[in-house]
Amino acid sequence: MEKINCPICDNSKFTFVLSGSDTLHNIEGNFNVVKCEKCSLMLTNPRPDFYEIKKYYPDDYTPYKLNFNRAEKIAKIRKKYKWFFRIIDPKMTLDLNTNQENANVLEIGCGAGNFLYELKLLHPKWNIMGVDFNVKSIDVLKKYGMNVFASDLINLNIESSSVDIVYGWMIMEHVHEINKTLSEVRRVLKDDGKFCFSIPNAKSWELRFFSKNWFALQLPTHLYHFTENTISKILEKNGLEVEKIIHQKSVTNIFLSLRIIAEKSFLPKIMKKFLSRLLSWNIVCFILTLPIASILAISKQSGRLTIIANKKL
Numbered sequence: 001m002e003k004i005n006c007p008i009c010d011n012s013k014f015t016f017v018l019s020g021s022d023t024l025h026n027i028e029g030n031f032n033v034v035k036c037e038k039c040s041l042m043l044t045n046p047r048p049d050f051y052e053i054k055k056y057y058p059d060d061y062t063p064y065k066l067n068f069n070r071a072e073k074i075a076k077i078r079k080k081y082k083w084f085f086r087i088i089d090p091k092m093t094l095d096l097n098t099n100q101e102n103a104n105v106l107e108i109g110c111g112a113g114n115f116l117y118e119l120k121l122l123h124p125k126w127n128i129m130g131v132d133f134n135v136k137s138i139d140v141l142k143k144y145g146m147n148v149f150a151s152d153l154i155n156l157n158i159e160s161s162s163v164d165i166v167y168g169w170m171i172m173e174h175v176h177e178i179n180k181t182l183s184e185v186r187r188v189l190k191d192d193g194k195f196c197f198s199i200p201n202a203k204s205w206e207l208r209f210f211s212k213n214w215f216a217l218q219l220p221t222h223l224y225h226f227t228e229n230t231i232s233k234i235l236e237k238n239g240l241e242v243e244k245i246i247h248q249k250s251v252t253n254i255f256l257s258l259r260i261i262a263e264k265s266f267l268p269k270i271m272k273k274f275l276s277r278l279l280s281w282n283i284v285c286f287i288l289t290l291p292i293a294s295i296l297a298i299s300k301q302s303g304r305l306t307i308i309a310n311k312k313l
């Protein structure tokens with residue numbers, strides 16, 4: 001375990017927020033979330049170091065599950081119903097808003113590569129790269145002819161000012177060397193390049209309500225618990241500036257937090273199984289909950305944020 005100073009302001013004084021454990025795979029350990037007294041960044045501290053954290057990413061970790069069939073279906077629907085995707089989730093249309101024929105794009109933390117595959121189908125002429133530290137996923141993607149690397153961004157040595165878009169879906173909260181990674185994102189981006197990424201929103205009511213059972217808390221792999229304010233500060237520190245913050249129309253965290261509570265409860269196994277199925281996320285839930293999700297997004301209380309950032313020149 002390592003204890004760190006605040007990555008935004010280097011302060012070492014924190015106030016205790018909550019303590020919790022791994023609710024995804026029930027791997028041992030208890031972890032504290034603390035808040036920087038100076039800049040209000042919430043972080044998991046102390047935290048497992050870069051080597052210790054690997055055991056919290058087992059092979060059955062969801063982002064490592066390759067599902068190109070689903071990716072293909074999504075790509076087809078995206079192409080056909082652009083207008084619909086613009087309504088339901090702004091994140092989904094980012095790749096379609098770029099009209100460039102030959103863009104260089106990079107996804108950090110590409111996992112099983114499902115998003116990369118969608119991009120490949122939507123933009124066959126783009127030069128698409130991906131990076132992830134999961135060697136198994138990267139080896140599989142290489143067999144599919146994808147341009148991917150088992151590394152972290154810092155050690156990839158991409159040419160400066162060469163990338164049009166860097167994507168990072170639910171990844172920045174996982175990165176140990178966050179300042180180095182963000183300044184590397186800045187270095188590889190072209191002057192008019194975009195950094196498009198998503199993060200959980202620790203300022204939403206969801207964290208206050210579900211506390212240690214909040215699905216998006218994901219201790220200990222979520223090292224930081226950002227808000228609009230703290231993500232803007234850390235981007236700024238590394239030469240990037242927020243262009244837009246989108247509150248995603250999503251109540252996925254709510255369903256999955258309820259599932260965690262059900263699983264921890266004293267209910268009979270059969271009931272737990274039933275609730276777990278009922279609370280699984282699917283397209284029907286998505287459509288039924290869209291009105292609530294929209295209200296939460298408008299009132300800036302969504303549990304998930306998409307951020308578009310520019311290089312500060």
Ligand SMILES: [Zn+2]
Pocket residue numbers: 006007008009010011036037038039040041
């Ligand atoms: Zn701080």
